Amino acid sequence: MTGEPNLLGDHLRARRELLTPEQAGLPAGGLRRVPGLRREEVAMLAGISADYYLRLEQGRDRNPSRQVLESLARVLQLDDDTTAYLIGLAEPRPARRRRRRAKETVPPSIVKFLDALSLPAFVEGRYLDVLAANPLAAAISPRLVVGANRLRDVFLDPAERALFPDWDLATRQLVAGFRQSVGTETDDPRFIELVGELSLASPRFRTLWARHDVAARRGATVRFDHPLVGELVLNREKLLVSEAPGLVLAVYHPDPGTDAADKLALLGRRSHSIRTEGTPRMSKLALVTGATSGIGRAFAERLAADGHDLVLVGRRQDRLDEFATAHSGVRVVPADLATDEGIDTVAEICAAEPLDLLVNNAGVAHYMPLADLPAAKARELVKVKVLAPTLLTRAAVGGMQERGRGTIVNVAGMIAFSGPAPQAQLPRRAVYGGTLAHLVAFSQTLSAELEGTGVRVQVVCPGVVATEFHERQGLDLSAVPRMSAADVVSASLRGLELGEVVCAPGVEDASLLETVFRAELAAFGGQRPELATRYRTA
Template sequence: MSDSNLLGEFLRARRGRIPPADVGLPSDENRRVPGLRREEVALLAGISADYYLRLEQGRNRNPSAAVLESLARALDLDHAGVEHLMRLAAPRPPSARRRPRRPTVPATIRLLVESLNLPAFVEDCHFDVLAANRLAMMLSPNFQIGHNRLLSTFLDVEERTLFPDWDAMTADMVAAFRTSVADAADDARTIELVGELSLRSQRFRELWGRHDVQPRVGTRPSRLMHPQLGELTLMREKLVISGPASQLLVIWHPHPGSDSAEKLALLRSMTVSVEPSTSPDADRPDGDDDATAVRDTRRRSTP
């Protein structure tokens, strides 16, 4: 992955997904490209076809705010898409492409995660898990320190079983990831993740090529099929925390009085003898007995 022409790639991907009929243009069988042609986007945006071509090819990287707003309207971008377009067009300093220093979670946040009676963990902009409580690990062994949620979701068969709405969930996840790494598109960790997932997951390749974006923070309902508890419906909250940039606190919670609330209470009772796993120095703890026990239980219980 390179940021050499991210703006052009985004424009090309978005125009390719707009049916001509949706913007009042005739559609015929002789079209050689899906979606809109370059000159059609230029016409809708009120700019010259040559200027738009230079934007897509990366030969002009300083479009004005007015041009970007016109392109956003022509491409029918939502709020998240407009913000992403503006970020891609903003000047950015050259990157040395070195792996950044390992992120650390503020001690107060680690204590908060440990004290919560709900599954909770902290993730960074690359969806690496930096801190997690024992209830989160009982919900999924992949919600533990050192794991990357993208790799787990796309490459771990058991993790896929956990999410019945896997197709919709992965589409949302990749769109949020693209938003999350917009300012770190060429750092070593981003390149490593996108490269590995592109090689090993066709689903990821398809989603990454769509250039969808959506807000990283917010609330979303999720269905989970836990191997011991059966189906749960939980709300997933993603909250910006104080301290290092790009870290989010992720909390899963049920509606009060629901069947899922009762099941989560049962899961909580099963964690009494499990020690918390919020050490900032843990890194892919292959020897973690508690996580291994949960993983083994899932394997025995999964049909």
């Protein structure tokens, strides 16, 4: 016995339980305590001993011969795909430490091909993540965009489910293809998280996953019930990307001269008209991080009310889904910006989507003195409040410059200006305050860099705000006057109209901020190449 998963035994057991005696050419007999065939029946039909088959299912023997596996495949009536999968499960696996797979990257040539292709197409990864897509794919489904996951969308998104009148068939094919794609690499934390999430959230996925169906990701005919054109029947081809193992290029195409060809052409013209420069888009697109509570949630509420389409990023899938259910035009992206994977996922969306507004609001409640701050929490704080806003802004700003419009809003806080405050007035929170100060300096400098490009940058610096932050810190501020998160958002949007780079919602006298900025510039301009007198030795 080993500590590794019993992939071969689990698969044999699942397939045995799906096969009835009648299908195997055996009499049903009397009452059966288990579904499907008995172990000894499988062994007899395969020409091996019952004890040896028992050892295979229990994982006590994991390296049967190919001849034995082919005999079992014949008895269990496995097709070619499932037989190949079964044989692969018995191949020796090198011992290795559990770790995440390297990030999947679409070759630049394939990205160019997608952009040039006049058919809906997208690239999916090993775990059915959408890694690249062209606008026509989004015309088929708004969920066919970078950062989405086909399993999550088809099983958990009611709007995506409604696209498939043959949903039972579509989900069966999707899960069978997913199992074949993953193969024996089931120790990747990303795979474990995804299967665990779907198993908890979807009874249908849980049932299909337990069947151990396997099918290669190949072409098929797909029938959609599209909200704009009705029934749409397309051929779907799935082509392996040779430069990137595990990646598959999916292309939808109609039969020539059919009703589906006319409908797809209509969707293509509509998609083009929305994207054409000078033609008003249906709505503006905003991406908000930290959107599940506090200021981020208030931004999402206000922007939805103002008619924006939204991409909402947060750690809490349940809160994101709750918001999406209550509002139209919302796509949710569960991602942890304290991880490289989370940052990369959202950065890809920022680079691929025509964002009008990016709100970097995500934060973590690690508000404590440096000596008390664990290294892991310090790293998390810097990633969420420094690295993530920097990389997401970098990803979004190129497209904004090309379009000649866009807005970046970074949410910091007045603590950014509190460095000189005495300990008695404000207990030291060096790392937390330092990350906010970085956002202020970053935003001011970036605003100057982007002057004349049509891209605006703002940093919002509220004081004490009524959010969940203080509750998570165990702080009782019920007696302290606090601003509402909605007021912070109103100040930010009005500040953009006023042309403010630094928005301080609670500072009535704006000249105070101007005094600070003038003093900083004066200090910067007052430097000389010689050592200042006070530093010279007597």
